[in-house]
Amino acid sequence: MDDPLPEDVRPVPSTTHRPYFPTHGDDGYRVGHYDLSLEYKVSANRLGAVARLSATAVRPLERISLDLGAFRVGGVLVDGRPARFTHRDGRLHLTPGRPAPGPFTVEVRYSGAPRPVSSHWGGVGWEQLTDGVIVAGQPVGAPSWFPCNDRPDDKASYRIAVTTASPYTVVANGELVERRRAGQATTWVYEQAEPMATYLASVQIGRYRRTELGPRMLLFHPARLAGRAANDFGRQDRMMALFTDRFGPYPFRAPYTAVVTEDELEIPVEAQGMSIFGANHVDGARGEERLVAHELAHQWFGNSLTAAGWRHIWLHEGFAAYAEWLWSEESGGPSAAAHAAHWHRRLTALPQDLVLADPGARDLFDDRVYKRGALALHALRTGIGDLAFFSLLRAWTAAHRHGSVTTEMFVDLALEFTPRSYETFFASWLYGSRLPPLP
The missing domain is CATH 1.10.390.10 (Neutral Protease Domain 2)
Structure with a gap:
């Protein structure tokens, strides 16, 4: 004994195991898929969007609650029919026509100027850069840009379509399945097939150059940082080989993507299938290489295996x-x-x-x-x-x-x-x- x-x-x-963020998330339903269509004007920080959620109620719901920041909600459909709603204090409450367990769909049209969600650690979520956007959602920043069931154990697949001015590159989770230009704007469509927690959903917008680091590894960076970035991320293929040996196969089918922003960032940012670094993390001498390893390891621990x-x-x-x-x-x-x-x-x-x-x-x-x-x-x-x-x-x-x-x-x-x-x-x-x- x-x-x-x-x-x-x-x-x-x-x-003592109460939720750390009790005002986020709803345990009455589970989301299976998010379909997000976003139109964004960088200079004006103006977002117009439609979010379609496919979900399943685990019990009859008199009310469906979503997490959503300070946007103007133009209309809501539940199972294709207009639904009554209230929107205040970061929560969008919907009243379906008939409460019932089982599958349902929600469509939300919304617009406004996205801004980070306040937290103990400052603002988290959608944030303007000097010339672009970064999304750093951990732990409660997802509602800063889309309506969601913001809890880490409700993982879903995603389709993310972003339309913005053509000089900008858009990087989001998953595989780039379509890119189409119309006039002065380009639409980028990404599909994330494997289940993903809301806080790991991410969109990066900037004037980036794309570099292939190796099989199924991409790097997006400002042109002026090309040499430094190539050196500082040059051993990422060896990291991938080591972690694959120690932790098992890389868990996602889409390429692993690293993004280096033009701006400086306090810390690197974790997202599913992607990591985001500031210009200050790239010195050309591998001075912050431990962070490259740290963020890559999160693809196993945090993104594939996510804390409940x-x-x-x-x-x-x-x-x-x-x-x-x-x-x-x-x-x-x-x-x-x-x-x-x-x-x-x-x-x-x-x-x-x-x-x-x-x-x-x-x-x-x-x-x-x-x-x-x-x-x-x-x-x-x-x-x-x-x-x-x-x-x-x-x-x-x-x-x-x-x-x-x-x-x-x-x-x-x-x-x-x-x-x-x-x-x-x-x-x-x-x-x-x-x-x-x-x-």
Whole structure:
């Protein structure tokens, strides 16, 4: 029998697992597909759009609630018929003609000046650049540009069509299936076949040049940064090979796309099948190469396997941070063990009040979530050995490909790869507030 767990490492009671963003999302239905048709004027920051959602109610709904920012809603159809609606405080409430479980469709016509959604971390979502647009939706920015069921566990396929002035390039999730020019405007149509969470949906608009980095890898960048970008992303094919070996096959059929904006960005941005970097992340000397590795790793951890709720964010960021250390040791830099020792010393000196498996909404992107998550993975690797550890990671990505995951699901699978009981190990690293020692 295992020793009793100390009080500070007992699993957090399930009653504390309330949604981090209770005003977003609706558990009464699931969306299967979004069809978004957008017309955007860059200089005026003016968006006119039609969103069509195909969904299924899991119970009879007297009201259908969507998340949508401060747009003017011109009309709503439910199953092809006009529906009454109210729109306030970021919520679009629809009253269907007859409440019933089962499939239904919604069409929303809306227009206005898109702006980011306010959050603990500033504005997130659709944001104007000096000459273009960036969409950074994590965690609650999707309503800044389309009506949606904004919860990470409601994943759907997408068709995104964007019409804008022809000098601009549009990059969105999935495969570019059509590009047509009419007059001074061009329409770009992308299809994202694999299920995607709303916060990962993204549109990038800018005066970009396209470069092919290798098989199924694209780079969009300003012309003036061509040389720097080619060098800084020049080893991405080796990263892809390493991560494919360690994590399993790349999970999406469309090419992986990196975008470098003309503007500087505080941090890179994650989207499904795509990563977005600022001009300040490209120095021509691979000074920020760890970020290239980090964002690529998110395609497995965060985009294919998406946290069922935001308290499980370490399943995204801890794994991506550990991928940085794996790339470091593969490319001739410090080993993962050296990184782990360094960051364990750093985190030991910080407040011991963060629970990795439930950090709280305000600490969602605290650096301790990233580094303690990576440390937990390295401690597990040290304990069970490389063969079992990387077999576990490949089994994890295969078992839940394109699905929603929780910490408890990972622990259940990991226990199948441990030579002895590891309940105390996981309780300490994931549910205890005090940082455990490294093995």
